[in-house]
Amino acid sequence: MxxxxxxxxxxxxxxxxxxxxxxxDAGATNQAGQILSAIKRAGVNEGDISLLIHTHGHxxxxxxxxxxxxxxxxxxxxxxxxxxxxxxxxxxxIKPRNFEARVIAALxxxxxxxxxxxxxxxxxxxxxxxxxxxxxxxxxxxxxxSLSVLCANEQAIIGDLxxxxxxxxxxxxxxxxxxxxxxxxxxxxxxxKKVMGFKPHKLHVGHGGPLAFEHVTERFSTIL
Numbered sequence: 001m002x003x004x005x006x007x008x009x010x011x012x013x014x015x016x017x018x019x020x021x022x023x024x025d026a027g028a029t030n031q032a033g034q035i036l037s038a039i040k041r042a043g044v045n046e047g048d049i050s051l052l053i054h055t056h057g058h059x060x061x062x063x064x065x066x067x068x069x070x071x072x073x074x075x076x077x078x079x080x081x082x083x084x085x086x087x088x089x090x091x092x093x094i095k096p097r098n099f100e101a102r103v104i105a106a107l108x109x110x111x112x113x114x115x116x117x118x119x120x121x122x123x124x125x126x127x128x129x130x131x132x133x134x135x136x137x138x139x140x141x142x143x144x145x146s147l148s149v150l151c152a153n154e155q156a157i158i159g160d161l162x163x164x165x166x167x168x169x170x171x172x173x174x175x176x177x178x179x180x181x182x183x184x185x186x187x188x189x190x191x192x193k194k195v196m197g198f199k200p201h202k203l204h205v206g207h208g209g210p211l212a213f214e215h216v217t218e219r220f221s222t223i224l
């Protein structure tokens with residue numbers, strides 16, 4: 001199994017290559033071309049992509065979903081609680097956690113191309129049927145429908161459960177930090193504890209990263 005980070009302007013998408021391959025997240029608007037180029041560089045044929053799954057439904061993770069669905073002809077999966085974001089092409093309510101986040105919130109786009117999800121995830125599930133030895137777990141907190149992908153190689157893709165560093169991951173990206181926006185901090189802390197219980201040695205995040213297990217344990221020792 002191989003996990004490739006696709007570094008985009010606002011966020012990271014990920015390619016998981018196993019028996020087949022899946023995409024995790026779809027970047028912002030007009031980033032499908034970058035994602036497809038990254039797939040090619042990773043040595044994966046577009047026809048081998050079996051699924052596009054979302055860690056959550058915000059613009060910087062679902063902005064190019066509609067275009068990728070058209071170009072790849074693959075099913076799109078999202079947690080049922082975040083499906084309205086894809087269907088309506090909007091972020092929903094975002095809750096800044098500090099002053100810096102409130103400033104940034106004013107600059108965050110709130111619309112992107114709509115897309116109808118093919119798979120509404122309502123229970124935790126294996127990704128075996130898509131050719132990837134991994135499972136989906138629910139990790140709400142950033143949004144109500146946030147989820148993470150736990151891979152058989154003891155790595156995890158956790159979306160915006162955390163982020164790396166500051167300035168959207170541009171500064172000290174390997175330093176574990178809370179994301180700018182948190183829907184429910186109690187839920188988020190419980191979700192982080194849940195993920196860490198699986199002991200992934202590397203955590204891939206939506207911004208910055210990757211994060212080492214021991215660094216996350218040290219940074220969030222009071223809640224783990």
